[in-house]
Amino acid sequence: MRRFQTVIAIIAAVLIISTAAIASIAWQKMFMDTYKPKADTALAKAKCQICHTKGAELNLYGKALNAKPKTAASLKAVEKLDSDKDGFTNLEEIKAGTLPGDPKSKPAGKPAKPAK
Numbered sequence: 001m002r003r004f005q006t007v008i009a010i011i012a013a014v015l016i017i018s019t020a021a022i023a024s025i026a027w028q029k030m031f032m033d034t035y036k037p038k039a040d041t042a043l044a045k046a047k048c049q050i051c052h053t054k055g056a057e058l059n060l061y062g063k064a065l066n067a068k069p070k071t072a073a074s075l076k077a078v079e080k081l082d083s084d085k086d087g088f089t090n091l092e093e094i095k096a097g098t099l100p101g102d103p104k105s106k107p108a109g110k111p112a113k114p115a116k
């Protein structure tokens, strides 16, 4: 009986992890389809790190998106935010090819106006 419970727990863990991975891939595809970042930018190369830190943990941009339904409208809804608080809005960063969830990655120059 105990072995059965262990197997069920392992299956449940795998399902939870793979569901999260599939959700992340869906977000990534939607992001790339929506913004089409230029190939040689940090943003295009970041892949999972657009929304995640090195591991599965979400960065500040990922957390803002994760609170919303998985739709392109949700991407638009967080464009005016400055998720990583580096002074540039998420959209300014996306257009510049930098990471909206990483304050160390930001466009050259100064923000157009102070971000919220």
Ligand SMILES: [Ca+2]
Pocket: 082, 083, 084, 085, 086, 087, 088, 089, 090, 093, 100
């Ligand atoms: Ca920012």
